[in-house]
Structures are given as C-alpha cells and as structure tokens.
Amino acid sequence: MSTGQPIIVLVKPQLGENIGKAARAMLNFGLTDMRIVDPRDGWPNPSAGPTAAGADNVLEEAQVFATTAEAVADCSHVYATTVRKRGMTKEVLTPAAAAEDMAAASGKCAILFGPERSGLELVDVELARKIITVPINPEFGSLNLAQAVILVAYELSKLDGAETVQPTIETKKREPAKQIELDQFYEHLERALDEAGYFYPPDRAPATKVTLRNMITKPAWTNEEVQTWRGVISALEKPFVKK
Amino acid sequence: MSTGQPIIVLVKPQLGENIGKAARAMLNFGLTDMRIVDPRDGWPNPSAGPTAAGADNVLEEAQVFATTAEAVADCSHVYATTVRKRGMTKEVLTPAAAAEDMAAASGKCAILFGPERSGLELVDVELARKIITVPINPEFGSLNLAQAVILVAYELSKLDGAETVQPTIETKKREPAKQIELDQFYEHLERALDEAGYFYPPDRAPATKVTLRNMITKPAWTNEEVQTWRGVISALEKPFVKK
Numbered sequence: 001m002s003t004g005q006p007i008i009v010l011v012k013p014q015l016g017e018n019i020g021k022a023a024r025a026m027l028n029f030g031l032t033d034m035r036i037v038d039p040r041d042g043w044p045n046p047s048a049g050p051t052a053a054g055a056d057n058v059l060e061e062a063q064v065f066a067t068t069a070e071a072v073a074d075c076s077h078v079y080a081t082t083v084r085k086r087g088m089t090k091e092v093l094t095p096a097a098a099a100e101d102m103a104a105a106s107g108k109c110a111i112l113f114g115p116e117r118s119g120l121e122l123v124d125v126e127l128a129r130k131i132i133t134v135p136i137n138p139e140f141g142s143l144n145l146a147q148a149v150i151l152v153a154y155e156l157s158k159l160d161g162a163e164t165v166q167p168t169i170e171t172k173k174r175e176p177a178k179q180i181e182l183d184q185f186y187e188h189l190e191r192a193l194d195e196a197g198y199f200y201p202p203d204r205a206p207a208t209k210v211t212l213r214n215m216i217t218k219p220a221w222t223n224e225e226v227q228t229w230r231g232v233i234s235a236l237e238k239p240f241v242k243k
Numbered sequence: 244m245s246t247g248q249p250i251i252v253l254v255k256p257q258l259g260e261n262i263g264k265a266a267r268a269m270l271n272f273g274l275t276d277m278r279i280v281d282p283r284d285g286w287p288n289p290s291a292g293p294t295a296a297g298a299d300n301v302l303e304e305a306q307v308f309a310t311t312a313e314a315v316a317d318c319s320h321v322y323a324t325t326v327r328k329r330g331m332t333k334e335v336l337t338p339a340a341a342a343e344d345m346a347a348a349s350g351k352c353a354i355l356f357g358p359e360r361s362g363l364e365l366v367d368v369e370l371a372r373k374i375i376t377v378p379i380n381p382e383f384g385s386l387n388l389a390q391a392v393i394l395v396a397y398e399l400s401k402l403d404g405a406e407t408v409q410p411t412i413e414t415k416k417r418e419p420a421k422q423i424e425l426d427q428f429y430e431h432l433e434r435a436l437d438e439a440g441y442f443y444p445p446d447r448a449p450a451t452k453v454t455l456r457n458m459i460t461k462p463a464w465t466n467e468e469v470q471t472w473r474g475v476i477s478a479l480e481k482p483f484v485k486k
Contacts (some may be wrong), residue, residue, distance in 0.1 A: 030380045051384045063330070096401070135400065137273045142296045147268070147393055154394055158339070193475065197483030202253065211471055219462030228454055232436065236479035240440030 006102050006109040006156060007033040008149060009071050010020045011124055014040045014116050016047030021146035022113070023058040024051065028150065029157035035110070036063040068112065068124045073180035076107025077220070078122055080128035081148055082140050091130045098132045099155040107175040111152060116145050126213040127179065129220055176220040181237065185226050185233075186216050192237040249345050249352040249399060250391060252314050254367055257283045257359050259290030264389035265356070266301035267294065271393065272400035277305040278314045278353070311355065311367045319350025323363055323371035326384050334373045341375045342398040348464040354395055359388050371458055405416040428469050428476075429459055435480040 008026055013019050013036065023034060036043060043064045052059055065071035072078050079098055093101060102109045112128060114120030125131070133153055134143060143151075189212065199205040221229070251269055256262050256279065266277060281284060286307045295302055308314035315321050322341055336344060347351045355364030355371060368374070377386060377394055386394075432455065442448040464472070 024385055027383045028379050028386055028390075037373070054383065057384070094401075134397075136271050137400075140270045140298065142267055142298070143271055145269075147390070150390055150393070151397055153379075157380075158337075189475070193478055195482070196478045198475070198478035200483065204257075208471075211468075212475070213466065215468050215471065218464070218468075220460075221458065221461070224457050225454075225461075228451075228458060232432070232441070232455070233479065235436055235439045235441035236476065239438070240443065 001090070003033035004108075005031055005033055006111055007035055007072075007075065008130045008153075009035045009037060009068070009110050009112045010039075010145070011037045011068050011112055011120060012040060012115045013145065016041055017044030017051045018116055018145045019045060019062075019235075020051030020053075020055075020059065022057040022149045023048070023062075024053045025061075025146045025150035026153050027055040027058050029153035030160070031153050031156065032058050032061065034058050036062055037068050037071045038066055040062065040115075052236045066080055066082065069125060069183055071176060072110045072127060073183070075107060075110040076176040077130075078108040078128045078217070079109065079180055080125045080129050080134050081111060081113050081132045081134075081152065082120055082125060083133065083143065084134065084226065087126070088192060090125075090128065090214065092239045093132050094135055094158075095152045095155040098152070099159050101130065102156065103159045113145060113148055122210060126210060127217060129176075129217050135156060175222065177223045177226045181226050182216055182221075183231055186213055188230055189216070189233055194232050195237070202243050247351075248274055248276055249354055250278055250315075250318065251396070252278045252280060252311070252353050252355045253388070254311050254314075254355055254363060255281075255283060255358045256278045256388065258381050259284055259288030260294045261359055261388045262288060262305075263291035263294030263296075263298075265392045266291070266305075267296045268389045268393035269396050270298040270301050272396035273299050274396050274399065275304065276388065278303050279305055279307045280311050280314045281309055281340040282307065284360075311370055311401045315353045315355070315370060315397075317351060318353040320345065320348045320352040320373075321355065321371045322352065322375050323355045323368045323394065324357070324377075325363055325368060326379065326386065328375065330365050333368075333371065335376050336373055337378055338375055338395045338398040339401075341373070341395070342402050344373065345399065346402045356388060357392055420466040420469045424466055428473055429456055431473055432459070432476055435476050438480070468486055 008031060010019060010022060019036065019039065026032065026034065039045065048059055049056060079142065111126055111132065112120055132152065134148065136143060144205065190209065193199060199208060251265065251274060253265060262279065269275065269277065282288065291302055292299060349361060354375065355363055355367055357367065375395065377391065379386060433452065436442060441449060
C-alpha cells in the first residue's frame with residue numbers, strides 16, 4: 001500500500017493494545033501506512049486487533065523492521081515526536097506546523113513515535129531532521145501514544161483538502177537524500193575519522209558521534225550533495241597527492 | 244473552580260474509565276472544568292481515577308447534574324459534538340472553528356459530549372446553539388469519547404496558549420553561525436581538498452567549489468557545529484594515527 005501519505009513509525013511499542021489504538025487513530029484521519037520497529041511482544045500481536053476497532057487493514061499491512069534506521073531508509077523527511085526538551089539544535093514544530101511542512105515536502109515523510117513509557121531514545125531522534133512537539137500543559141504532560149498519533153493525524157487531515165488545490169505550483173524541487181544515504185555517509189565519515197584517530201579521548205566518542213549525526217541529518221541535502229560530501233571525505237582520507 | 248475556560252460536559256457517560264481518560268485529555272491542554280450528566284454507574288466512580296493518570300483534580304472538582312439542561316443552565320454558549328449528520332439547521336463547526344468561536348464569545352461556554360456508544364441524543368443536541376463535528380474519514384468514523392475531548396481541548400489550547408505555552412517548549416535555539424565563520428570553514432575545506440588533490444580536472448574546479456559552498460551555507464549550522472566540522476576536516480587532513 002503506497003499512498004504517498006506520511007508514514008507513522010512506532011518505535012519499540014510495548015503493548016499490542018496501543019498499536020491497535022494507534023491504527024484506529026490513524027484511520028480516523030485517513031492514514032494507512034504504519035511501520036513498527038522492534039515491537040516488544042513480537043508481531044503480529046493478537047492484542048492489537050480488538051483495540052483497532054475495525055482498522056484491521058492498517059495492522060495487516062503494517063511493516064515490521066528491526067531498527068529505526070531500516071524503517072525510514074526510503075524516507076526523505078523524518079520527524080521525531082518528543083515531549084521533553086532535548087536541548088538540540090533541530091527545529092521544533094507544532095503538529096500543525098509539521099503538517100504544513102510535510103504537505104510542502106517532496107519525497108516520503110515518516111513520523112517517529114517512541115515507546116509508551118520512555119519516548120524516543122536519543123539515537124532515534126538523531127535520525128530525524130525536525131522535531132514535533134505538542135504544546136501541552138507544562139504542569140501535566142500526559143499524552144499517550146495513540147493520543148499523540150491522533151493529534152498529528154488530525155492536523156495532517158486538516159491540510160489534505162487544501163493541498164490538492166495547488167499541485168502544479170510546486171516546481172520539481174530536488175528531493176532530499178533518503179535516510180539510508182545519510183546513514184551510509186555517516187558510516188563512511190565515522191570510519192574515516194576513526195582511522196584518523198579523531199575519536200579521542202574514547203569516553204567522549206559517543207557524544208561526538210551524536211553531534212556528527214545531528215549535523216548530517218540537519219541540512220536535508222540532496223542525493224548529489226551527499227555524494228559530494230562522500231567524495232570530500234574520500235579525498236581527505238586517501239589523498240591523491242601524497243603528503 | 245471557575246476558570247472562565249470552556250466547560251466539558253459528559254452526558255450520560257457509561258464507563259468510569261472513559262471519564263478518567265477524558266479528564267486526562269482535558270488537563271493535557273489545560274482544561275479543568277468538567278461536568279457530568281447522569282453517569283450510568285453513579286459518581287464518584289472508582290474506575291475513573293486510574294485512567295485519569297494524575298488528573299485527579301479534574302475528577303474531584305467535577306460537578307454532577309441530573310439533566311443536561313441543568314448542567315448548562317449558567318452557560319451562554321452551548322456546543323454539541325456529533326459525528327453524524329443530523330439534518331439540523333444549526334451551524335456545524337470544525338473543532339478549530341469552534342475554538343475560535345469560543346475565544347470570541349463572551350459568557351461561559353459548554354461543550355457537550357454524548358455517551359460512548361450512542362452519542363448525544365436529539366434532546367441534548369437541541370440545547371446547543373452550534374454543532375461541532377470532527378472532519379473524520381467518512382469510511383471509518385471511530386472516535387472514542389476521550390479522543391473527541393482531546394481534539395477539542397487541543398484546538399482550544401492552540402488559541403489560548405499559542406503565545407504563552409510555545410516559548411517554554413522551544414528551547415533556546417542556537418543562532419546559526421555567522422557568515423564569516425562559514426567562510427573560514429570553507430577556506431579551510433578548500434585548502435585541505437586542494438592539498439589532497441581533490442580538484443581534478445582543474446577546469447571543473449570552479450563548479451565544484453560552488454557546489455561545496457552551497458552545501459555549507461545550506462544547513463544553518465551553529466557556530467559549535469561549524470567548529471566540529473573544522474575539527475573533522477583537520478583530523479582527516481592530518482591524521483593523529485599515521486596511515
């Protein structure tokens with residue numbers, strides 16, 4: 001099922017009931033593409049069906065992936081939903097602003113939702129270009145998974161009608177590189193830096209790697225740009241001119 | 244508790260769990276005034292507390308009435324939420340339009356939500372001046388009570404707190420690096436690439452340099468990020484580990 005709609009990605013969901021509720025929330029607003037990353041209780045999960053309340057199709061067509069990176073490999077725009085402040089330099093959008101952003105985007109969009117209890121891990125947020133945060137009562141933040149999904153789906157559906165009015169205006173903008181190309185670039189960069197002795201002292205390496213990844217996911221480079229960067233790194237790694 | 248906020252009126256709710264969920268949905272968006280009309284299982288209902296997930300205050304302060312008419316007696320504007328078309332002559336609003344309507348209204352506003360299974364009866368809808376309908380997938384209308392409440396509460400909070408809630412969520416965004424820092428980074432990169440023999444063949448160098456510059460100005464990196472990139476280039480240029 002390829003609808004061109006944003007894809008809802010549930011990262012490590014715990015309860016099947018909540019996966020079902022998320023499916024129901026999605027279908028209420030016409031979203032049908034669900035991807036599930038490493039569900040705690042495996043998949044399919046018999047607890048999901050009853051709470052889907054008829055949105056069985058969404059569950060049946062859901063794709064399961066081992067890692068978040070694989071789940072969004074073919075997506076050009078990845079959004080992470082978070083409630084907490086992360087002190088990150090990524091752009092933070094409301095659901096309404098994110099819906100507009102996605103409507104204007106070329107290429108597939110994916111929206112990451114974290115596990116019920118803990119939310120997205122830093123390593124998943126790193127994959128995202130932008131962050132979606134629901135502006136919530138600061139003294140009582142208690143949105144559950146399906147509620148977060150429904151608010152985002154609702155905002156997307158609001159634009160749906162408006163979107164069809166102006167299809168010809170968008171000139172062929174170059175699509176941002178797919179997530180998998182960024183991953184490969186990052187791996188290349190990390191390997192090169194590792195060989196160059198860049199990650200020193202070792203205990204600071206994890207934080208440095210987070211920074212690097214965030215710097216790479218931020219710009220929405222095109223495929224050509226990513227290839228250029230890879231050329232840059234290769235050249236520095238193995239100079240054509242001997243020093 | 245008189246907050247001047249719209250009042251959420253649950254008409255003949257069936258399950259205590261759903262009353263708790265509605266309270267939680269409300270408080271997420273700062274609504275605290277709940278009224279309950281003729282709850283099936285009486286009130287207080289011990290099943291409500293756990294699903295309120297901490298929104299106990301809303302439940303404790305909830306007022307109970309025997310009839311819908313009594314519950315909204317002191318309200319100047321009554322809205323009925325329905326999913327089905329009723330063939331009525333009342334104005335039908337989306338949640339967003341209703342929120343604007345309420346923000347502009349003087350006097351207390353109340354929003355009626357019907358029982359889980361059947362929705363509002365005609366006699367309750369009659370009390371309302373206007374109708375709120377969530378524009379939902381026509382082939383799959385399956386909003387539950389708490390979801391209907393949360394969408395309305397969310398829209399209300401967007402108008403209400405648009406100014407006050409937002410700024411705390413947006414963490415202090417780091418300013419993008421100044422152009423001079425980008426220039427210095429570019430010069431550093433170009434020098435390193437030149438020494439590595441990257442610009443070959445020479446007649447293609449000008450175009451390649453334009454590409455590189457564009458890639459660097461695109462992301463709006465912060466100063467810290469630019470410094471990190473410079474560290475990356477330096478490391479590759481002069482590896483700490485000899486190859």
